Amino acid sequence: MKHIIILTDGAGDYEMGILGNMTPLEVAKTPYLDELAQKGEVGLVQTIPEGMQPGSDVANLAVMGYAPDKYHTGRSPLEAASMGVPLIDTDITFRCNIVTLTEDEPYEEKTILDHSSGDITTEESTQLILDIREKLQTEFIQYYPGVSYRHLILWKKGPYDFDLTPPHDILTQKITNYLPKGPHKDILYNMMSNSYDLLKDHPINIARKERGLNPANSIWIWGEGKKPQLDPFYDKYQLKGSVISAVDLINGIGILAGLQPVKVEGATGTLHTNFDGKGKAAIETLLNGDDFVYIHLEAPDECGHQGDLEGKIKSLELIDEKIVGAIKNALNEAKEDYRIMILPDHMTPIAKRTHTSDPVPYMIYDSTQNTNLSQNRYTEKSAKTSGNFFNDGPSLMDYFIKPNARK
Structure with missing residues (x-):
């Protein structure tokens, strides 16, 4: 059967x-x-x-x-298993979407327009994540490209005390009340806001806008978790x-x-x-x-x-x-x-x-x-x-x- x-x-x-x-x-x-x-x-x-x-x-x-x-034990460690990212018990992982935010306001007042950046291609989003990794990766915080808009962040010996919101839950809403919360919130917030500065005028996004597509102009961090069994x-x-x-x-x-x-x-x-x-x-x-x-x-x-x-x-x-x-x-x-x-x-x-x-x-x-x-x-x-x-x-x-x- x-x-x-x-x-x-x-x-x-x-x-x-x-x-x-x-x-x-x-x-x-x-x-x-x-x-x-x-x-x-x-x-x-x-x-x-x-x-x-x-x-x-x-x-x-x-x-x-x-x-x-x-x-x-969280969403992102399940994704890490598929991506071949080895985890130990002290690792904390996060889902890292590439999203579309509005462009005219200060970062914390922007509105989220698209959780998937118009279903961005894997080829485009991989290049964006690699460029972010080159600028923002540290000894303890690492970026891994995935499929389309879905990527992974690994924080070695990271904290597990965040209150994070999935981006698809707040479409068309101002992000002010949904930014990372918790004792270490500023670290994640800075990663997100710095990513916007890196991506807003990226050649890939300029080309996407010329084609009438949503720009992939920020990362959004959520779905934290620990190694599952x-x-x-x-x-x-x-x-x-x-x-x-x-x-x-x-x-x-x-x-x-x-x-x-x-x-x-x-x-x-x-x-x-x-x-x-x-x-x-x-x-x-x-x-x-x-x-x-x-x-x-x-x-x-x-x-x-x-x-x-x-x-x-x-x-x-x-x-x-x-x-x-x-x-x-x-x-x-x-x-x-x-x-x-x-x-x-x-x-x-x-x-x-x-x-x-x-x-x-x-x-x-x-x-x-x-x-x-x-x-x-x-x-x-x-x-x-x-x-x-x-x-x-x-x-x-x-x-x-x-x-x-x-x-």
Whole structure:
């Protein structure tokens, strides 16, 4: 039996008047999801534990079966694992976004316009981070380039006493009240403000503005954490598997869990990612010995942050065709038995442009029980009315792998 999780990051949403009081998931044309939902199970799961922030780090740990209150030590050390940055117990890491701020005010009064600098290319952002590293790196504070706008800072023997805000939580807001807080806040603030002085007139940003693109004119520091330790996924579930994602966070969780990261050329974590390549990579790993694959699709989340309703709907349709449909058809043709679970890690509603802690809809399909069980589509509404509810992600994961254990 093959087990596949298709993680549609941020796909859940609220009913919208502009959509006739429906959600993007209800409006999107998703024939494969609809077919699986009619032959499977839909329901809700609470992926974000009470009192924890609704981040992809917390939520994906939960979905993969790791209770966040036990295993979560911060977002950035998970990304460090994917980037191959070795950590010791006294290291503190931070996520380092390259963002777009307004240009006319003093730094502390600027407004954040874009948490991703217009989904800046990895080539451009790497050069910017390397230039920052040349000017700002010290013996103890080091910069590591990542993918697109997502980078890493490592502070050797650093403090762990900050109050930091994710940039995607404060889009279009003045940054004054969201700058670093804590006894050592000035060190991080100076790194951020100095980065603006280095980047505002950088040739890459001059060229971006000439092309009508957002300049990547400041770093934004958040997501601090310490070295984590995850129990091996194989020991938990007796499944050998892989993880397919464009972002270091998800690959890092997979690496720490003992899953094999699969690199897909053209995978970007945006609407323009290589959906075909991700689907084909998942099929190849499953047909060549893997029992489990975790496919992470970032595009719905990015569209949610950008307030891009059309893009979010399009991303769901592409996932349905290029991922869900492709995997279903290939495994059927190969006569493989399989279970698929599809769900977001958290909601990223268009109206809020940030993550929420709402329960998210899940759908489970088992190819060995191929009978019509309902007339449901896979939507937030059908999940809510199903009566199926899991209090936490690890419980749902246990049920997905061992469905008889709950009965």
